[in-house]
Amino acid sequence: MVKAIWFLILLGVFAWGAAVIAGTESSVTLEWLGYRVDTSIGVLVALTLVAAAVLTILYRVWTWFRTAPRRFRRWRQDGRRRRGYKALTQGMVAVAAGDAVEARRQARKAEKLLAEPPLTMLLSAQAAQLSGDDEAAGEFFEAMSEQKETRYLGLRGQLNQAMQDGDEEGALELAEQVADLEPKRDTVAETLFDLQVKKRHWSDAEETVRKSVKNKTIDGDVGRRRRAVLMYEQSIDAEAEGKLDDALQLARKANNLAPRFVPAAVRTARLLNGAGKRRKAASIIEESWVANPHPQLAQAMEELNPGGGAQEKLRVVERLANYNKDHAESHLAVAKVALEAGQWQVAREHLEAVAADQPTARVCRYLAELEEAENNDGDAARNWLRRAAVAEPDSAWVCDNCGNVTASWTPVCGRCGHFDSFEWTSPPRVTTYDGDEFHHGETIIEPAADADAETPPEGNAEAAGEDSASPEARPT
Numbered sequence: 001m002v003k004a005i006w007f008l009i010l011l012g013v014f015a016w017g018a019a020v021i022a023g024t025e026s027s028v029t030l031e032w033l034g035y036r037v038d039t040s041i042g043v044l045v046a047l048t049l050v051a052a053a054v055l056t057i058l059y060r061v062w063t064w065f066r067t068a069p070r071r072f073r074r075w076r077q078d079g080r081r082r083r084g085y086k087a088l089t090q091g092m093v094a095v096a097a098g099d100a101v102e103a104r105r106q107a108r109k110a111e112k113l114l115a116e117p118p119l120t121m122l123l124s125a126q127a128a129q130l131s132g133d134d135e136a137a138g139e140f141f142e143a144m145s146e147q148k149e150t151r152y153l154g155l156r157g158q159l160n161q162a163m164q165d166g167d168e169e170g171a172l173e174l175a176e177q178v179a180d181l182e183p184k185r186d187t188v189a190e191t192l193f194d195l196q197v198k199k200r201h202w203s204d205a206e207e208t209v210r211k212s213v214k215n216k217t218i219d220g221d222v223g224r225r226r227r228a229v230l231m232y233e234q235s236i237d238a239e240a241e242g243k244l245d246d247a248l249q250l251a252r253k254a255n256n257l258a259p260r261f262v263p264a265a266v267r268t269a270r271l272l273n274g275a276g277k278r279r280k281a282a283s284i285i286e287e288s289w290v291a292n293p294h295p296q297l298a299q300a301m302e303e304l305n306p307g308g309g310a311q312e313k314l315r316v317v318e319r320l321a322n323y324n325k326d327h328a329e330s331h332l333a334v335a336k337v338a339l340e341a342g343q344w345q346v347a348r349e350h351l352e353a354v355a356a357d358q359p360t361a362r363v364c365r366y367l368a369e370l371e372e373a374e375n376n377d378g379d380a381a382r383n384w385l386r387r388a389a390v391a392e393p394d395s396a397w398v399c400d401n402c403g404n405v406t407a408s409w410t411p412v413c414g415r416c417g418h419f420d421s422f423e424w425t426s427p428p429r430v431t432t433y434d435g436d437e438f439h440h441g442e443t444i445i446e447p448a449a450d451a452d453a454e455t456p457p458e459g460n461a462e463a464a465g466e467d468s469a470s471p472e473a474r475p476t
C-alpha cells in the first residue's frame with residue numbers, strides 16, 4: 001500500500017517535470033564530428049531514457065547468455081546428485097529388505113552418480129555382503145577404514161567379518177583398533193572384552209573393564225565384580241607359574257572387590273593357609289560366611305584342620321556356623337559334619353530347623369541317612385529318599401544365560417560362552433507328565449510318590465492301574 005502511494009507520487013512528480021520541460025521554450029543544439037542536431041530539452045530527455053532502457057536490456061540478455069553454460073552444468077550436477085541420493089536410499093531399503101540384486105544395482109548407480117566414496121562405500125559393502133561376496137565386502141571395508149570419515153565403519157565391518165570367520169586373533173586386533181577409535185561406544189568395549197575373555201587375556205580384559213567404568217559404559221558394581229573374576233583367574237595363572245605371592249595378592253584383591261564371590265574367598269584362604277597364615281585364612285572364610293554362606297566355604301574351613309578327627313571338624317564347623325546362625329546353609333553344614341561324627345542329636349536339631357515346610361533334596365538325604373544310622377529305620381530312610389527325588393534339587397552353579405549346570409564354578413560358561421554367568425542356585429527341573437508318570441529330570445516317579453495315595457490322575461485310571469505294580473521310584 002505504502003509502495004503504491006509512493007509510486008503514484010513519483011509518477012505525479014515525473015509527469016509534472018515532463019510537462020514543465022515540454023512547455024518550456026528551450027532548445028538544445030548538439031554538434032559532433034560535423035553533425036548538428038537541434039532539438040528541444042523534452043525530446044533529448046526522452047531519447048536519453050529510451051537509450052538507457054535499451055542498454056540495460058541488452059546487458060541483461062548478454063549476461064544471461066554468458067552464464068548459461070555454467071547454469072546448465074550446475075543443473076545437470078544437481079540432477080545427478082538427486083538421482084544419486086535416490087539410488088543410495090533405494091539401495092539401503094533393498095539392504096534392509098534383503099534384496100541383494102537390487103542393493104548391488106543401486107549401489108553401483110549411486111557410486112557412479114555421487115562420486116562420494118564415504119557415502120556409497122558402506123552401501124556397496126553391505127550389498128556385497130548380502131549377495132555373499134565377502135571378498136568384495138572386505139575390500140570395501142578396508143577402503144573405508146583408510147578414510148578418516150569412514151574409518152570406524154570400515155574397521156567395524158572388518159571386525160564383524162573376522163568374527164564370522166572365526167579369526168579370533170584378527171578380530172582381537174581389530175577390536176583393539178576400534179576401541180581406541182571410539183572408546184565411549186559400549187558395544188565396542190563389550191566386543192573387545194568378550195574377545196579378550198575368550199582368548200583368556202585376563203589382564204587385558206581387566207584393563208578394558210577399567211576403561212569402560214571410566215567411560216561410564218558399564219556400571220561401577222558390574223566393573224568391580226568383573227575385575228574380581230578377572231583377578232581370580234590371574235591368581236590361578238600366577239600360582240601355576242609358581243608366583244605364589246602374586247597369586248595370593250590377586251586372590252585377596254578379588255575377594256575385597258567382591259566379598260560375595262565364594263571362589264575368591266576359598267582361594268584366598270587356601271593360599272593364606274599355604275603361606276602359613278592359618279588364622280588369617282580362617283578369618284577370610286568367616287567373613288565370607290557372614291556375607292554368603294556356601295558349602296565350599298565350610299569345606300575349605302574343614303581343610304584348614306586336616307589332622308583333626310570328626311569331633312574336631314564338628315567343633316570347627318559349629319564355630320563357623322555361628323557367624324550366620326539362622327542361615328539354612330549353617331544348619332546344613334553342621335548337620336553334615338555331625339552325621340560324620342555320629343552326633344545324631346546335633347544333626348537332628350539342625351535338620352529339623354530347615355526341614356519345616358519344603359525340605360530340599362539335601363535335607364531329605366541327610367534325614368534318610370540319620371534315620372538309617374540312628375534308628376536303623378529302613379522304611380523312614382526310604383521315605384526320605386523318595387522325597388529327595390521330588391524335592392527342590394540341590395543348589396549348583398547354574399548359568400543364568402543358558403541354564404547349564406556345573407559342579408565347579410568357571411569364569412566362562414562352557415555351553416554358551418557367557419562370562420561370569422554362573423550363580424549358586426537350585427537348578428530348574430523340567431517336570432513333564434506323559435499320561436502315565438511324572439518325569440522329573442533324570443528320575444521317573446509316579447504321580448503320588450510321597451504318599452500311599454490311591455487316586456490316579458484324572459482320566460488315566462487305567463494306565464495308572466496297570467502301572468501300580470511297578471516300583472514307586474526308579475532312577476533311570
Ligand SMILES: [Zn+2]
Nearest residue numbers: 399402413416
Ligand atoms: Zn551358559
